[in-house]
């Protein structure tokens with residue numbers, strides 16, 4: 001597909017980020033971008049990649065680069081999947097439909113969120129590409145079962161359970177900007193919305209949306225004040241534990257990932273209860289702050305678990321070299337959230353396609369320059385850790401003599 005001329009000026013994900021920021025009202029931008037507490041995790045997710053260096057394989061035949069791989073039982077054209085993100089219609093009126101179509105067009109896999117602003121059936125119908133459905137466990141057991149069965153009936157190939165969000169993260173910048181869900185004009189936010197009339201016009205001229213997979217549950221009158229955020233606050237199941245997760249894995253009975261795994265011990269446990277994959281993820285730095293970056297955990301978790309589980313690295317990926325490093329350290333694929341949302345905010349489906357095109361072109365060039373003609377050729381020796389920052393954590397307590 002030819003590149004729309006207006007998108008040519010955006011040469012990388014940072015360019016798309018800059019433009020998305022220019023187009024979105026501040027409260028919406030803050031919701032997209034910001035992290036929790038002091039945003040250590042948010043910053044570290046990307047900056048941690050800089051710690052590792054790439055040592056290319058010389059004189060490899062790179063006349064053909066093959067980026068195809070398999071995850072969740074699906075063949076995809078390159079090792080990047082689109083992470084679940086709630087309420088994409090905040091960023092563009094076509095929301096999740098635009099994202100699902102762009103993912104299919106780019107030969108990637110889209111993971112639709114429980115908190116989508118489009119219902120899961122319409123998302124599934126929008127594209128022929130491989131799709132995964134992300135569930136949150138909620139206090140309403142009937143709703144949990146319904147979501148799983150709806151995803152199965154709609155033809156989703158895989159399921160993912162997010163486990164790092166039993167309560168929302170403390171995103172102060174979002175609160176400070178006066179963001180409510182769905183956006184409403186408060187005195188605080190009015191000026192900020194007024195500064196983005198194009199967004200306001202396109203938002204107001206389209207039909208109103210809500211959390212389409214849950215709309216039955218959030219009808220006005222049912223929850224009093226129609227405030228999704230407070231409804232959702234009480235919806236998430238805080239008693240969520242390994243038994244719940246195992247039950248859902250059995251119920252799904254197909255490719256299944258646990259998203260939000262951040263340690264070897266939990267990765268082992270995920271495999272024991274039947275997960276075929278994990279997302280090493282801190283939710284893009286939006287939940288618990290002060291966690292390691294997912295990239296810092298990949299080699300350790302892969303070494304401990306062996307080849308027997310699919311590992312997806314999720315958080316901070318903005319460059320082809322980031323994907324290359326993650327794969328070399330043992331990931332099967334990477335997952336991106338904000339990068340495709342920037343594209344969505346800039347130009348809907350064409351913008352998401354552009355974000356994916358940029359990342360894929362970078363990855364192909366980086367594979368060529370590093371002497372890796374296929375995903376299998378991206379081996380551990382490609383990455384150098386110039387100064388291991390931490391001593392390995394001892395498995396038994398060290399006793400001083």
Ligand SMILES: Cc1cc2nc3c(=O)[nH]c(=O)nc-3n(C[C@H](O)[C@H](O)[C@H](O)COP(=O)(O)O)c2cc1C
Pocket residue numbers: 031032033045083084085086113114115134162259281282283284285286314315316317335336337338339
């Ligand atoms: C606006 C936004 C909404 C998100 N909503 C969800 C969600 O509904 N479910 C989920 O599991 N993760 C959600 N995430 C986290 C992403 O799935 C992913 O873990 C994160 O974006 C990866 O980091 P990155 O944005 O640096 O690529 C959301 C992230 C963003 C930015």
